Amino acid sequence: MSAELRLLPWPGADGRRAYLATDDATGFVSRLADSIEAAQLDTGAEVLAHVRDLLEVPRATSGELRFAVRRLAECLDDALRVAESRGARLPTLDEKGDDDGPKLPAAAFE
Numbered sequence: 001m002s003a004e005l006r007l008l009p010w011p012g013a014d015g016r017r018a019y020l021a022t023d024d025a026t027g028f029v030s031r032l033a034d035s036i037e038a039a040q041l042d043t044g045a046e047v048l049a050h051v052r053d054l055l056e057v058p059r060a061t062s063g064e065l066r067f068a069v070r071r072l073a074e075c076l077d078d079a080l081r082v083a084e085s086r087g088a089r090l091p092t093l094d095e096k097g098d099d100d101g102p103k104l105p106a107a108a109f110e
Helices: 028-055 062-088
Strands: 004-011 017-022
Touching (some): 004 062
């Protein structure tokens, strides 16, 4: 099997996209990327909860709201990268057109 390219959840040294070429989803860097993606999504959920609370504060300042929007933008950027990376790794229909549904490993549902 040839190595697949996986979009990593962090930028490369030059600030551009970083990829991992591997056919082993259980390798150290793959597991590290999985862990960081999970942390990014958890952080996004926490920031969203804080922003929702802030929106209920009638006297929230423009500075507070601007800070919240910046954090939300960062979290959305992370979430979109995670979605792109995970979407690229989803199995596709085989050439025969058999469609028994996606064949994901059990770990994908944890």
